[in-house]
Amino acid sequence: MPPKKNDTFLARIKGNLHEMHPTERRLADFLLSFPGELASYTATELAQLAGVSNATVSRFIKKLGYESYDEARRHVRTDQKTGAAIYLLGSKTKNPDELINAHINQAKDNIDHTFSMTNLKEIDQLAETILAARRVWVIGFRTSFSFANYFQWQILQVIEGVSVIPQQGETLAEHIAGISSEDCVVFLGLQRQVSGNIQLLNLIQSTGARTAFISDGNEERKKGLDWHFHCRTAAPGPLFNHASLIALLHLIAVRVIELAGPTGRKRLAMIESLHETLGDI
Template sequence: MDINNQPDLMRLIQIKFPRLSKGQKLIAEYILKYYDKAAFMTAAKLGVSVGVSESTVVRFAIELGFSGYPKLQKALQELIKNKLTTVQRLELSNDYISEENALKGVLKADIENIRATLEKINHKTFEEVVNNIFSAKRIYIIGLRSSSALSEFLGFYLNLILENVNVVGNGISDIFEQMINLGKGDLVIGIGFPRYAVKTINALAFAQSRGAKVVAITDSLLSPLAAKSDYTLIAQSNMASFVDSLVAPLSVINALIIAVGMREKDKISATFNNLEEIWKEYNVYSSSKSLYEER
């Protein structure tokens, strides 16, 4: 079963319920009632919680049309990730990340996010986005709340390469006031991950209404940002406790910056030579030599 095209999972379980075995019905009842907890349980742990064997849990997943329990678990996580509050995330994380294994657990999860992103991202779309960056009259980048770090990072480096980049953010003026001159020929890059910021979604809808091209950097083609975009770059961002994992999105943004920079090598070289002189004159960066001399 493709979780991106499946009917509502809860409805599917209800439809299948009469034909399930006694043990499978116990699993179905548990998931319908505690799907937020079940989404982060292994097959063995779910079996213990319900009072059935691990193999019964696996057969239950297959009965629903999944190739195995991991696919069912993924579908449950997709179902809930946009609905969980930060407090609920924190409570659920206790089931799979403890204080003792936080470092190892989070790093392994981030490695998996990058691996999954490499598999999911469309390379042709990536190249089309790079082409649109160069053909745009003006570029607007918007990413709010936790995604603001990503938008600022992308904006900082694109501003060193190009001269038409604007980072839209929460400030004195409203986001729509910052995009008032948006129109055809412009490009808007929207960045957002669960829980999606409503203002970012509205900004992309506004961009579409003005005839601008829209790029979404988000976690899924089912994302509300993807629904408002012409191009979507998928970067996996599974939650790690109350913190959104932004490692894979940042890696995709790094790749965008490098791809743009490689086409403007001469300009970048001149820009950084100029910057080095400014940094040196105004002591922007510390120097190990000057620190030694101060001693």
């Protein structure tokens, strides 16, 4: 079967395995394990890595339905943005010092880039809205769910009405029906996003609630959003580096606490007193 236009790069390989010659199959096996390498290397370099000829690489690319090697590279780079860890694996092993430095430097670059597009005025506007809201809803799926819980735990110290949704066994409709224009929604939409994210965002906006969307993609700011923060999460390995996201959520939470005023400090003092009473460390 000819490859479909919307097939992923890996799907194209798997769909053509039965038609491949032995050397093409060797290249296919290599790319099934390290598909991201096609985006990182020239055709000649890829041929050397896989132990095949340049001609094999050319035939292979044509068999997958691409007009050129550059077209295939662009497709792989697009697939890398979906968050699939397999696309971020590399076939070459770095020495320990190189590996540590690569991760540290990438984390620093991510934080610098993220905060170059963020200003304290926007963060303070969101913090003040959170404090004034009737209720705060923090939404996250998959990876985003963990960070949604982190953010809730931080701001719960000064505000009571904050919920992470959806919890296990719950439907979103049950919660969206309760969101009002007096509320604030913090929506974490990290890769990989679930299908229906945009529809959900539209439904939330229709409630009139003030909405902050935090993403790690390169999408343009969606119309109607009160805030849209972009966090760079590039990484030298198979998993996204979320250092910039944690830094952003930390700063927002700190400003919520600092701007909470006497009421917030009273709740914070009471919590600390209860920690001591309960013997919490």
